[in-house]
Amino acid sequence: YITERIISVFFPPELEEPCYRRNLQEVASMLKSKHQDKFLLLNLSEKRHDIKRLNPKVQEYCWPDLHSPPLDRICAICKAMETWLTS
Structure with a gap:
């Protein structure tokens, strides 16, 4: 857990x-x-897009491993998190 309401999970690409x-x-x-x-x-x-099997509320914000995401993608991720956390 990062906070009480935010969890991060990492699976190594290999x-x-x-x-x-x-x-x-x-x-x-x-x-x-x-x-x-x-x-x-x-x-x-x-x-590994089979994550949608876990929950229909999966949102995809994929980009290549080991690269920084584009700024518009970062903004979209932040907006999605804000919307979820304030609902």
Whole structure:
């Protein structure tokens, strides 16, 4: 947890697919057990878009790994977070 209402999860890009899927399922189980369906996922990764299986409220803000996101994408991410946190 970064704050009481913000969590960050990182999966290394080199993580093999079976391990990634297992870890993703563990994260999904934890979120659902602790927060029911009251969470929003922002996917900031370059690939692995199967995250939408976790929650229909996934928003995709992908860009290539190891690169900085464009400024308009940063603004969109901040706006999405603000909208969710103030709702």
